[in-house]
Amino acid sequence: MQVVILAAGRGKRMNHLTKNNAKPMLKIKGRPVLEYKIDALPSEIKEIIFIVGYYREQIMNHFKNNYKGRKIKYVIQSKLNGTGGALHLAKSVLEDKFLVLMGDDLYHKQDIKKMLKHKLAILACPVDDPSRFGIVKTDRRGNVIEIIEKPKRPQSNLANTGAYVLSKDFFKYDLVNIGNGEFGLPQTLVMMAKDCPVKCEKAKIWCPIGKPEDLEKAEKVIGKFGVKVDSEKKKIMKKPIAKNKK
Secondary structure, eight states, X not given: OEEEEEXXXXXXXXXXXGSSSOGGGOEETXXXXXXXXXXXXXTTOOEEEEEEOTTHHHHHHXXXXXXXXXEEEEEEOSSOXXXXXXXHHTGGGOXXXXXXXXXXXXXXXXXXXXXXXXXXXXXXXXXXXXXXXXXXXXXXXXXXXXXXXXXXXXXXXXXXXXXXXXXXXXXGSOOEEEETTEEEHHHHHHHHHTTXXXXXXXXXOEEEOOSHHHHHHHHHHGGGGTOOOTTSOOOOOOOOOOOOOO
16 A cells, blocks of 8 residues: 655644744654654555655665655655645555545654545644644444534544545545635545545644644653654663772
């Protein structure tokens, strides 16, 4: 199975941190965000497709064509026309069922595994302030009805985490224009959900990284994601120096 990781954006809200860096390559405890994301992928995922753009050479030079046994392909998004536009660029290299993840968010492996049980799925996480996110509305069976961006009067607290399980049937639907020359993946998925059930799985944990303070929060919670933090400094136990006996 394949995963598409959307990693082309500029990340303007990160301010100076992304002036000379690709946002998904910003580091948490010495490791790029993308490494944690790949380490959280279940064994079913055999191939990674990166959608790259801004400072793409940083990602390509770091991961090359293979990372920890997984084959990697790159698709360049020269024009940033939204998540829907980005995914369409990978259409020709995708198999029937695939996973989609945002390049700058942290996900837990168990949450991704839950999603893979379904033909179509979205991962949502309960949040304290629904007005900051795209909020997922479901029916009694837990299938997606609607995704409302930053609602003033939210009817749910389930935030869209930007993690999806899709099939190539997605490409049969016209992309939904969300303004400013961008086309939305979640908005298009809602159109698809009218014909095909899209299961909404609830996340155990999710850490969106959109602002500098989110990166600081990630430093504190990364241990909860069940991935190895290689850069943690190990204490070096020094042997006591024996004194020369006179």
